[in-house]
Amino acid sequence: MKLKIDQQADALYLALSEAPASRSEEISPGIVVDYDDQDRVVGIEMLYLSKRAPKADFHRLLFETVPEIA
Template sequence: MKLKVDEQADALYLTLGEVPASRSEEVAPGIIVDYDDQDRVVGIEMLYLSKQAPQTDIRRLLFETVPKVP
């Protein structure tokens, strides 16, 4: 999994694997989901990042892992 923030393009892209996308769908304004040829999500793009999340400091991203419940 990779997270790429492009400040110049004002966009964020989350890659979920190494499989290439075969189609894309804009699911909400500025939110694009990429699918592989078996309709599995392989990436998510957020355009207009500064407008979608105006209070976010993109240099300080927090990643949190929630433990599994047995």
């Protein structure tokens, strides 16, 4: 899994797989989901990042894994 922030494009891309995207769908304004040829999600793009999170410091990211409930 890779997270890429492109400040010039004002976008964030979360790659969930190394598989190439065969199609994309804008599921909400500025939110694009990429699918592979088997219709699995391979990536999610968020456009207009500075407007969606104007005070966010993207040089400092926190990742958290939620524990499984048995």
